[in-house]
Structure formats: C-alpha cells, structure tokens
Amino acid sequence: MISIIDYKAGNLTSVERALKKLAIPCRITNDPSLILESERVIFPGVGAAGEAMKALKAGGLDRAIETFFRSGRPLLGICLGTQVILEFSRENSTPCLGLLPGEVVRFPNPHRDQRGGVLKIPHMGWNRVEWTRYHPLVRQIPSESHFYFVHSYYPVPMEETAVLGWTDYGRPFPSALAYKNLVALQFHPEKSGPPGLALLKSFSEWEGQDAD
Amino acid sequence: MLTKRIIPCLDVRDGKTTKGIKFKNNIDIGDPVEMARFYYEEGADELVFYDITASAEKRGIMIEVVRKVAEEIFIPFSVGGGIASLEDMREVLLAGAEKVSINSAAIKKPSLISEGAKAFGNQCIVLGMDVKKVSVAPSTPSGYEMVIHGGRTFTGIDALWWAQEAERLGAGEICLNSIDADGTQNGYEMELTPLISSHVSIPVIASGGAGVPDHLYQVLFRGKADAALIASMTHYGTYTIRQIKDYLKEREVPVRYLW
Numbered sequence: 001m002i003s004i005i006d007y008k009a010g011n012l013t014s015v016e017r018a019l020k021k022l023a024i025p026c027r028i029t030n031d032p033s034l035i036l037e038s039e040r041v042i043f044p045g046v047g048a049a050g051e052a053m054k055a056l057k058a059g060g061l062d063r064a065i066e067t068f069f070r071s072g073r074p075l076l077g078i079c080l081g082t083q084v085i086l087e088f089s090r091e092n093s094t095p096c097l098g099l100l101p102g103e104v105v106r107f108p109n110p111h112r113d114q115r116g117g118v119l120k121i122p123h124m125g126w127n128r129v130e131w132t133r134y135h136p137l138v139r140q141i142p143s144e145s146h147f148y149f150v151h152s153y154y155p156v157p158m159e160e161t162a163v164l165g166w167t168d169y170g171r172p173f174p175s176a177l178a179y180k181n182l183v184a185l186q187f188h189p190e191k192s193g194p195p196g197l198a199l200l201k202s203f204s205e206w207e208g209q210d211a212d
Numbered sequence: 213m214l215t216k217r218i219i220p221c222l223d224v225r226d227g228k229t230t231k232g233i234k235f236k237n238n239i240d241i242g243d244p245v246e247m248a249r250f251y252y253e254e255g256a257d258e259l260v261f262y263d264i265t266a267s268a269e270k271r272g273i274m275i276e277v278v279r280k281v282a283e284e285i286f287i288p289f290s291v292g293g294g295i296a297s298l299e300d301m302r303e304v305l306l307a308g309a310e311k312v313s314i315n316s317a318a319i320k321k322p323s324l325i326s327e328g329a330k331a332f333g334n335q336c337i338v339l340g341m342d343v344k345k346v347s348v349a350p351s352t353p354s355g356y357e358m359v360i361h362g363g364r365t366f367t368g369i370d371a372l373w374w375a376q377e378a379e380r381l382g383a384g385e386i387c388l389n390s391i392d393a394d395g396t397q398n399g400y401e402m403e404l405t406p407l408i409s410s411h412v413s414i415p416v417i418a419s420g421g422a423g424v425p426d427h428l429y430q431v432l433f434r435g436k437a438d439a440a441l442i443a444s445m446t447h448y449g450t451y452t453i454r455q456i457k458d459y460l461k462e463r464e465v466p467v468r469y470l471w
Contacts, residue, residue, distance in 0.1 A: 013308060018286055046333055119214075120415055120438065122335060124385070126215045126257055126468040146215065146468040148288060150335045168213055191288050191310065193252070194470055 002026040002204065003038035005065070007055040009045035009080055018190040018197060024204045032064035040203065041068050044190075045080030046150070049104065050092035052084050062097060069099050069182060074208040077184035082177065083155055085184050091153050100179050102157035111170050119170045122152045129165040129175050129187065135210065137183050137202045138164065138176075145195040147187035149175070154186055181208035215468040216432045217257040217439035218456055219417060220446055222247055224293075225264045227273040229447075245280045251446075252285035254453045255470045259285070260313070260387070260441060263293030275307050282308020292340050292387075301328050305336060313387055315340035316360040319367055319374075322381055329382030338417075339383040343371045343404060344391045356404055363391035371404070372411060379412045386412065387441065389419040397423025397444060405435040417441055425451060425459035432465055 004015050006028045019026040026042075027034070035041055043065060045052055056062045069075050077085045084096040089104035096104070111119040126146040131138050154173045157163060164183065165176030177184040183203070189196035222229045222244050229244045248259055261281070263274045271294060278291055291304045292313030301312045312332075318324050318339060328337045344366070346357045356371035375386055388408055390401035400421045409416040415438035418431040428440045445451050457467040 013306065014282070014310070017282055017308060021283065021286070046335070118413070120413055122384070123214065124335065124415055125217055125438070127213065149214075191286060193287050197286055 001038055002040045002042060003035050004028045004042045004044060005035060005061060005081070006030040007045065007052065007059060007061055009047045009052050009055065012044055014188075015042055015044050015078070015190045018200055019204070022197060022201050022204070024201070030059055030061065032060045035061070035064045036068055036071075038068070038073070040074045040076070040206075041065070042076045042078065042203075043081035043085070044078040045084075047080055048091055049080065049084055049089035049094040049096065049153075052080055053094050053096060056084070056097075065097060066099060072181050072208055074203065074206050075182045076203050077177075077182070078190070079151060079186060079188060082184035082186055083153060085182065086155050086157065089153065099182060100157055100162060100177065100184070101159065102155060102162070104153050104155050106153050107169070107173075113170050122150055123169045124150045126192075127167050127169060127175075127187075129167050131165050131176075132163055135164055135178050135183070136206050137178070137199060140202065141195045141198050147175075147185075147189065147192040147196060149187045151186060155184065178210055180210060213466045215257070215466045216437075216460065217417070218428070218453060218467070219258045219260055219439055219441050220247075220251045220256050220453075221260040221262060221419070221441045221443045223262045223264050223443075224274060224277060226270055227277055230264070244277050245284060247447075248281045248289070249284045251453065252287060255457065255468070256287065256453050257468055258287055258439070259289040261289065261291045261293075261309075262313075263291065265294065268294075275303055278304055278307040278309055290338050290387075292338070297324070298327055298331055301332060301336075305332055311336050311338050311385070313338040313340045315342065318378065319358060319360060319369065322377065325378055325381040325383050329384070334382050334384040337383050338385045338387050339375070339378040340387045340389065341371060341375065341408075342389050342391050343401075345401075345404070354407065356407070359391055363394075372407060375408045375412050379414050383414060385415045385417065387417045387419055388437075389441075390421060393421030394419070395444075396421050399423065399427040400431040400435060400437075400440070402430060402435055405431055405437050409436040409438070415439065425456045428456060429460055429463050429465060432460065433463070 164178035167175035288310035290311035296317040354372035358369040418437035419441035
C-alpha cells in the first residue's frame with residue numbers, strides 16, 4: 001500500500017487519480033501510524049514552505065516522515081514535498097525536515113535568459129529533464145523527456161551526486177534528486193502525461209535501492 | 213528550455229462540447245470526455261473547458277464532466293464559465309481541475325482574484341479577459357476595453373490596466389481573448405497580445421482567431437505569448453496537434469513532444 005501524505009497543501013487527489021489509473025493501491029492519510037506501516041510513501045504538495053512545515057509539525061507528520069525515511073522504504077517527494085525534504089528553504093527562511101543536506105532557493109528576480117530576455121516566474125509549463133545517471137525510477141524514461149512544472153523555488157542539494165535530473169530555465173537547476181531510498185521531483189509526474197505515469201509506475205515497483 | 217504550450221479549448225454546454233462562431237449559432241460536436249482523451253493522446257499540453265451552460269440548475273453536469281476528465285487525462289486543465297465564488301472554485305478544483313478561470317465575476321468583484329489566490333495558490337487562478345479594440349480615450353488609454361456577456365456589454369475598464377491589476381491581486385496567468393478576432397480564423401490579435409504580455413510578468417495565453425499553424429507561430433514568436441489557445445482548427449480535424457508542433461519546431465519555437 002502506498003500512502004499519500006495529507007497535510008492540507010494543495011490538491012492531493014491528482015496523485016491519487018494517477019495511481020488509480022495505473023491500478024496501484026493507495027490511500028490519502030494524515031495519520032502517522034498509517035504512514036509508518038506503509039510500503040511506500042508519496043509526499044506531494046503545492047504552496048509555501050512555512051505553512052507546510054507548520055502543518056507537518058502540528059500533525060506529528062514531520063517525525064513520521066523522518067522515521068519512515070530512516071526505515072529504508074521508498075519515499076517520493078513531489079514539488080513542495082521535495083523542497084521541505086531539504087534542510088532549509090529561503091522561502092520565509094524556513095527550517096525544513098533535513099532528510100537531505102542542502103537548501104531551497106528562488107529563481108532570481110528579474111530572471112533572464114542568455115540573450116537577456118526576461119523569463120517569467122513562476123516557471124510554469126513543460127520543460128525537459130536530463131537524467132544524470134542510471135536509476136531504477138527513470139530507467140524506462142528517455143533523458144530529455146518533458147515534464148510539467150509550476151514553481152518559483154528549487155532545491156540545491158549540498159552534494160551534486162544527489163542530483164538525478166537537470167532542467168534549463170535561464171540556467172540549469174536540479175529538477176530531480178535521488179538519495180538512498182528517496183527520490184524527490186520538482187516537477188509534477190501526475191500532470192506530466194505518459195512519462196510522468198511511467199515514473200509513478202516505477203516507484204510503485206521500486207524497493208528503495210539506488211542502483212549506483 | 214520552457215516550451216510554448218498549445219491548448220485546445222472546449223466549449224461545453226449542458227455536458228456537450230460546442231464551438232461557437234463569434235458566440236452565435238453554436239453547434240454540438242461531441243462528448244467532452246472523449247475529446248479530452250483524444251487531445252491528451254495527441255500531445256496537447258493543457259486543456260481549457262469553458263462552461264457556457266445557461267441555467268444554474270444544470271451546473272452540476274459540468275462538475276461531473278470535470279470529474280470524468282480528471283480520471284482520464286494527466287495533463288493540467290482549467291475550467292471557466294460561471295465561476296463566481298470561492299465555493300465554485302473549490303468545487304471545480306476538488307473535481308480535479310488544475311486551475312480555474314474567472315472572467316466577468318472578477319470584474320464585478322476583483323477581490324475574488326486575491327481570495328482565490330490566497331485559498332488555492334496563485335497558480336490556480338487564471339484571469340480570463342474578453343477584450344475589444346476601441347478608440348484611445350481617457351478611460352481606455354491602451355485602446356482596448358474589457359467587455360462581458362460575450363462582447364455585448366462594454367465595461368469602461370481599460371484592458372492593460374486590468375491585466376496589471378489582476379497580476380497585483382494574485383492572478384497566476386492571463387487568458388487573453390480578442391472578441392474581434394474570435395471565430396474569424398484570420399489570426400490572433402497581434403497588437404493586443406504583445407502589449408499585454410510585455411507589461412505583466414505572469415504567463416499570457418493568446419486566444420481568438422487561430423486558423424492555420426502560422427497564426428500560432430506569429431503569436432508565440434512575434435506576439436510574445438507563452439501559450440496559444442486553439443479550437444476550430446483542430447476540433448474539425450483540419451490540423452492535428454502534431455502538425456502544428458512540427459510547424460513550430462521547424463521555426464525553432466520550443467515545443468513538447470509526448471516522449
């Protein structure tokens with residue numbers, strides 16, 4: 001059973017619908033004990049880091065997520081879920097869960113491309129992700145596939161070896177991270193058509209080993 | 213590089229899709245769920261559903277359509293038409309839409325934009341703008357005026373001012389529809405689109421007038437639009453999404469292919 005963590009941050013039903021389409025059993029829950037007994041956990045979310053951390057702490061979900069991660073079982077972060085997995089977010093200077101060393105930063109304002117054109121923030125729409133290496137979750141997805149993004153902040157892990165995918169928006173930024181039994185995506189696989197669904201399918205079969 | 217989005221727009225009345233020519237003589241052309249699936253598989257980047265159901269008691273049909281669409285397609289889609297309150301927004305978003313589009317309700321009550329952005333996030337709130345070219349006047353310095361009721365009623369509000377005001381209030385995106393160009397298939401409004409797009413920092417979707425792939429090239433390249441809405445040119449099978457994207461790609465406009 002996959003648990004989708006509910007902490008009142010955005011629309012969780014889209015992740016649930018995608019898993020249902022793939023016939024993968026799942027439930028949406030805010031109960032730490034249910035999360036801890038799951039085989040896999042998806043940590044989604046849309047919104048601001050400060051509000052998210054407040055809600056996670058209030059529900060005892062911060063400790064549940066950390067304990068689940070330390071157990072070695074597969075954990076998938078999506079968008080805001082990805083950002084709060086790092087140590088610190090510059091969005092409202094928020095200390096985060098710290099499962100992965102690094103921080104979350106904002107695109108510069110104004111943000112320009114190499115020819116000086118202004119790039120709009122948030123980064124919203126479809127962009128390519130270039131995988132850095134072999135990993136079970138992305139094995140069947142061609143590098144440079146397009147995924148759907150909506151965000152103004154992005155994760156910067158302390159160790160570049162934790163970067164699984166890069167995306168170019170004015171400059172290259174880490175759009176997918178992989179660290180032990182954790183994979184964390186800045187884009188939305190549940191809104192990214194066939195490659196996104198393929199990634200969710202791989203997660204449902206992944207045992208949590210990084211192949212490297 | 214971020215791609216330019218190609219967005220088919222489906223007008224829905226009483227649960228069926230239609231396509232109006234200048235908002236008159238709408239004809240039924242099919243089931244919205246079927247059409248959504250077709251466009252999803254064809255590589256559309258996003259979809260827009262516009263509910264033109266007249267009677268309030270039939271609004272529930274649209275929510276059911278949204279729910280069914282959300283089970284079938286896994287790209288973002290927005291829903292507009294008749295959304296006038298936070299409760300309307302919540303209903304559509306919970307049914308599975310990624311974004312809601314508000315138009316005349318925001319003109320009547322601008323705080324709807326800020327309240328919606330606060331409750332659901334800026335990225336959920338699309339401002340739909342129906343715009344007509346007018347003479348430059350003290351109330352319309354840009355030469356473009358906001359209209360409602362399908363273009364029949366002038367509001368006295370300047371289009372450029374309203375776009376910037378909506379951004380300030382928290383709109384995440386603008387869907388800019390030229391009433392003059394809508395349904396003509398003669399091309400997008402090529403003065404209005406860059407005017408608005410270069411004066412706001414949120415994405416602008418150009419709408420109204422698409423007839424051939426070159427119209428999209430013009431508005432996405434010269435017109436500075438971030439995305440382009442299409443309807444007739446693909447609804448009736450004149451072009452496929454793939455043909456449009458191939459045309460754009462040959463001209464070095466970044467587009468997304470399925471894999």
